Amino acid sequence: MTRLTTSPPSGHHPPAALHLHGLTKVYGDGPDAARAVDGIDLRVATGEIVALLGPNGAGKTTTLDLILGFTPPTAGDVRVLGLLPREAVAAGHVSAVLQTGGLLRDLTVGETVALIASTYPSPPPAAEVLGRAGLARLAGRRVGTCSGGEQQRLRFALALLADPDLLLLDEPTAGMDVEGRQRFWDTMAAEAAKGRTIVFATHYLAEAEAFAPRTVLMARGRIVADGPTDQVRRHASGRTVRVRLAPDRIGPAADRLGERADVQAIAVDGDRLRVETSDSDEVARLLLGDLGGRDLEIEMASLEAAFLRLTTPDPCEEYVP
């Protein structure tokens, strides 16, 4: 794991909202076994907002399932405010907005809230929760006729009924439009201000950046980096430029680009050059102009690529002159 800067405070221990220790989940056995979560250690202090960032298949959802006790770990353990997952759920200490949390389409929004509220000993008033989730005007609407964003806000309202200390969100804005996304995060900011601990899984770096002071990067079931979000961003941003060049031009082009400060990595693949850069415009201009390239493509650095970069000690060692 890459500690990007300061570790979480180790001198004095505030009570951990969440503590994962050697957490491992293996599906199947024998040669087909898949290590969905592969020995992760994580400590989240009360009141922290943490983004769990990673591509699909990184193990984010499995991690959240383990924290909620939906599935038992193969090894390691989970403590939520010192309690086992199912104890913490039963006590209302933890709740979640799940990606796959199904709703009953034939109930209304208000009925759904009333139903889930009835499972708690002393839930906050339904009207208040509907208001906080921005659903006050939709209470009489059938769930099946609500948009994806409205259903997601309903799931959020249901999570608020637990009045949880720790709130887990799994890809909370998937399927929302830009406006809905903004509104959802505004609501979440208000909840965070009340001192709730929030851990959310996302594959949007921008969401981590806008909302979480701390980001935990996951890839292939492991935590590959854990630190302040702006530092993670610096590693994960950038673009890849691919271009075709005449054979005799590849070497000089690579040399010339290698001198630039805004180029992080260069790789040669046959007659193609791959350049990772934080200034794709300038690099593209150069490649198509002076360097005589053609068939140029620019793509956003995928998170997967970002993770590979983070796990590779020196990206420039890829350079083959």
Next chain:
Amino acid sequence: MNLTYYRLELRRILRDPVTLFFTAGLPAFFYVIFGASPDYGDEPVRDGNVAMWVMIAMAGYGAVTATTGLGGSAALERMQGWGRQLGLTPLPDHGFVRVKAATAVTIAAIPIALIFAIGAATGARAPWPVWLVSGAVLLVGATTFALYGLVFGLTFRSEAALGAAGGSLVVLSFLGNIFVPLTGWQLTVSRFTPLYGYVALARRALTGGATLDPDDGVLIPEPLWQPLLNVTAWTLVFALGAVVLVRRGRRRQ
């Protein structure tokens, strides 16, 4: 039991006219056609009549249609993520089962009450204890078919499975001596099918422990252990199937 959840479950069902039609309207219609209207309806069966004999069976068909549908949709709901949503709350699994069981008994009562009322108004005749006992047996016995629906839902995992489960009840009703009175070898086969024991037990208060031979209206004696064994065996089969499928579902996660 969580009464709010129970109340909302009932509201969901009462809101769905299609389900209500198939569980209450259709069997009531069948009773009117096959029990109340024909001339043979007033032929005597001990202290009652044939219309009563038909009425009990049609009420049973409606009741199992209701509970099968409920069991099937409960399975689908849980698989489609509602189980995870409930898993975020302190409601334990047995709390969910209790709500669904209470709902099953309640919605089974809807077709039974409706068809018994129509029967009372259209010439079904029997001493009052027969009405009471047969109604109670229908109500309790219908709950085993919630397991039948559960097995269907867990096996086929789709809305279409619920339609198939309902359709299979039509076939089982023909086989179970419900829609058409069976005789000879067909009656022998019938005794091994799931709906036979259920309806035979409910009709027992009327027939005093016999099946009606449709050819000559004679009652053929039937020992009590036969329908009891039928109901017990099929309940065990459904329960075992449900347990195995729930475990399989859990492993797959």
